[in-house]
Amino acid sequence: MKDSNRQRPALPPQSAFAGFRFPPDVIMVAVRLYLRYNLSYRDVEELLVERGVETDHVTVFRWVQRFTPLLADAARFCRHAPGDRWYVDETYVKxxxxxxxxxxxxDQHGQVIDVLLSARRDAAAARRFLRRAMATLKVTPSEVVTDAAPMYPAVLDELVPAAWHHVERHANNRVEADHSQLKHRLRPMRGLRTDRTAQTIIAGHALMQNLCRRHYELGIAAPRGLRVAAAFTELATAI
Structure with missing residues (x-):
């Protein structure tokens, strides 16, 4: 009679790439190209076909949506601690x-702290954004710089009462200038279709910005021009 209480051996966690027809290196190249450069899904499809990889833009879309959140989550453990001065602002997309x-x-070093898509621009959205950012990073800022939007004083007094809230003309130029990079990346796309897919793309752009600005301990041994590719290779082994 078999011992029903015998403990089964622990199985290694299944790779996120299990069940996909293409190997991980092909998928990672496609995702990296899309997030890094001003390309559409069809542009990435064409680049892959030129390299002998027969796929289509819908597959590239699915790869980006599937793997971008996994890569961002894996990268959290290699992320540098953010600075204590946060520049907070909103931009808009369609x-x-x-x-x-x-x-x-x-932050003051150019690290993107967090991003959040919202249907509204109000105190509830600002509260949700700041609460999520602080919970994810386990960091509380000592200074927060915003524009003169009326919802921020009460929200900051509630969530970070010890922080200095700085509101001054041109004080928030750092994050406003950073918005332009996101807008530049979104321009070649043929529109964002859903809030969920839009959040994924915007978060993926933030991940790529931080990788390019070297805010992660990833790809540090690679030559300068290969650091982002090396970082993606390292992250692929973690998921």
Missing amino acids: VNGVWRYVYRAV
Whole structure:
């Protein structure tokens, strides 16, 4: 009679790439190209076909949506601690023909703290964004720089009462200038279709910005021009 209480051997966690027809290196190249450069899904499809990889733009879209959150989550463990001065602001994007707000924050070193897509620009959205950013990074800023939007004072007094809230003309130029890089990346796309896919792309752009600015302990041994590719290779082994 078999011992029903015998403990089964622990199995290694299944790779996120299990069940995909293409190998991980092909998928990672496609995702990296899309997030790094001003390319559409069809552009990435064409680049892959030129290299002998027969796929289509819908498959590239699925890869980006599937693996971008996994890569961002794996990268958290290699991320440098953010600075204590946060520049917080909102920009806007159109999703399926409707304007949405994108809450973004960067620190004094240019690290993108977090991003959040919201249907509204109000105190509830600002509270949700800041609470999520602090919970994810386990960091509380000592100074927060915003524009003169009326919802911030009460939200900051509630969440970070010890922080200095700085509101001054041109004080928030750092994050406003950073918005332009996101807008530049979104321009070649043929529109964002859903809030979920838009959040994924915007978060993926933030990940890529931080990788290019060397805010992760990833790809550090690679030559300068190969650091982002090396970082993606390292992250692929973690997922």
